[in-house]
Amino acid sequence: MALATTVNFVFRDQKGKTSITKIRVPSTFSFAQYAEFAESAAQILASASQAQLVETSVSVALDLTGLGLKTTIALFADIYQKALFTVRTAVSGLFSKFNFPTLDDGMVLPNSDVLDTTEAAVAAMQTIIEDGVADGTTISVVDSRGNDLTEVSQMRELFRKS
Amino acid sequence: MPTEIIYTIEDRAGRTATTSVKLPSVEPKTRVNTFNAAFANALDDLIGGVIRSAMAVLQIDISAITGNLEDPDSDVEDVGAFEFLTATGNRVKLNLPAVDELFVDNSSGNLDQTDAQIAAIITMMEDGIAVTGGTIQPCDIGEDSIVGTLFARERFRNSGKRSIN
Numbered sequence: 001m002a003l004a005t006t007v008n009f010v011f012r013d014q015k016g017k018t019s020i021t022k023i024r025v026p027s028t029f030s031f032a033q034y035a036e037f038a039e040s041a042a043q044i045l046a047s048a049s050q051a052q053l054v055e056t057s058v059s060v061a062l063d064l065t066g067l068g069l070k071t072t073i074a075l076f077a078d079i080y081q082k083a084l085f086t087v088r089t090a091v092s093g094l095f096s097k098f099n100f101p102t103l104d105d106g107m108v109l110p111n112s113d114v115l116d117t118t119e120a121a122v123a124a125m126q127t128i129i130e131d132g133v134a135d136g137t138t139i140s141v142v143d144s145r146g147n148d149l150t151e152v153s154q155m156r157e158l159f160r161k162s
Numbered sequence: 163m164p165t166e167i168i169y170t171i172e173d174r175a176g177r178t179a180t181t182s183v184k185l186p187s188v189e190p191k192t193r194v195n196t197f198n199a200a201f202a203n204a205l206d207d208l209i210g211g212v213i214r215s216a217m218a219v220l221q222i223d224i225s226a227i228t229g230n231l232e233d234p235d236s237d238v239e240d241v242g243a244f245e246f247l248t249a250t251g252n253r254v255k256l257n258l259p260a261v262d263e264l265f266v267d268n269s270s271g272n273l274d275q276t277d278a279q280i281a282a283i284i285t286m287m288e289d290g291i292a293v294t295g296g297t298i299q300p301c302d303i304g305e306d307s308i309v310g311t312l313f314a315r316e317r318f319r320n321s322g323k324r325s326i327n
Contacts, residue, residue: 004305011238011259019238019259023287025298026305031165031191031220036293038222044286046224048242048279050233051260056224060191062167062198062216069202073172074210079179083208101171101179102211121207128204129183135196142164142184 003027006059007038011051018054021045027061034058077102080161083115083122086154087129089147096143098129099160108157115155126152163187163221167198171211178214181205187220194218236260242273242280243317246287248306256287257317266316273314284311 004024012018023041025034038056046053085098107119115122129149132140141149164184172178183201185194198216206213224230242261246254265273265280273280287308290299301307 004301004303012232013236013238013260014232014234015237017238019241019257021257021259023256023300024254024303024305025300029293029296029298031194033293033295033298034220035222037291037298039224039226040291040293041286042222042224043227044279044282045258046227046230048262048265048283049258049260050236050262051238052232052236053224053227053230056222058220058222060218060220062195062218064198064202064213064216067199067202067206069206069213071212073174073212075174077173077210077212078175079171079173079177079211098181098183100181100205100208102173102209104208104210107208121204124204125208128201133197133200135193139185139189139193139197142186144164144184146164146186 003061005029005034005061007034007041008055008057008059009042009045009053010055011049012054013051019051031058031060034060074102074104076105080159081105082158082160083107083125084154084156084158085125085129085152087149088151088153089143090150091147094143094145094147095153096149099158100125103157113157115157117155122155126155165189165194165221166219167194167201168217168219169202169205169213170215170217171209172214173211191218233260233262235263239318239320241317241319242283242314244273244283244287244314245312246300246308247310247312248302249309250306252302252304252306253312254287254300254302254308256283257319258283261316271316273316275311275314280314284314287311
């Protein structure tokens with residue numbers, strides 16, 4: 001069964017409280033079509049509410065079937081054990097970070113918290129973050145401001161609450 | 163705002179955590195799916211947990227919306243509660259925070275479905291919204307289309323999250 005796409009609307013009232021409402025729609029439409037729907041629906045809902053609509057987003061479930069991902073959780077898997085990737089952006093002085101939970105111990109250099117870049121999985125992740133994914137033209141990875149990520153400056157093991 | 167793909171990962175104890183990656187907002191669905199296939203595989207090889215879901219989140223520009231202001235009397239706990247029916251009889255709720263009191267019939271607590279703003283919500287949910295190349299029809303989580311309205315009434319519920327103070 002396909003999982004419907006969700007359009008989310010966040011309202012804020014005069015007291016500063018926020019509340020969210022959702023509309024589900026079929027999963028078969030394009031991102032551009034969802035954007036059209038969301039903007040029209042936002043106007044309709046905002047017109048009937050005394051609160052201010054402060055955020056609208058669309059959540060689209062991506063299909064993981066057929067990707068060959070593992071289905072068995074490793075004995076050591078712990079969400080507190082993470083791989084930290086610190087990445088430079090195209091804007092000098094701006095960095096971005098990734099925390100990947102349940103890091104595989106085998107990716108860490110002995111007697112160190114540094115990830116082993118000779119491990120294929122570590123190198124592959126570094127390549128995707130720095131160079132993106134080719135699909136005709138490149139699909140780049142960016143930071144929250146849309147700046148291209150250029151160079152991984154640090155990769156290490158980290159223990160942190162999730 | 164970039165498109166964000168959020169991955170949920172489960173560990174041996176059944177606990178879950180998320181991680182995410184951002185892509186330019188101009189990327190269409192097909193290319194986001196292509197990227198997801200590559201990134202999910204790279205992530206899967208790096209971790210011991212299992213990726214349970216991947217969700218692309220698009221931020222929508224609502225700067226062009228008109229009349230979108232906080233009223234001094236607004237309270238998100240004063241809800242316009244709508245309930246709809248799908249083609250196979252499932253119930254779907256829509257809760258509109260801070261519904262305007264002008265739409266409420268004080269003798270019954272029902273929302274006036276002849277009022278233009280309330281009627282617009284019902285029309286949107288029952289008939290969908292026309293977009294380029296088709297119509298997007300609201301549905302339930304299993305993609306069963308909404309076909310009718312059961313009720314629209316005022317309701318008070320403790321649903322708000324205080325974001326300041």
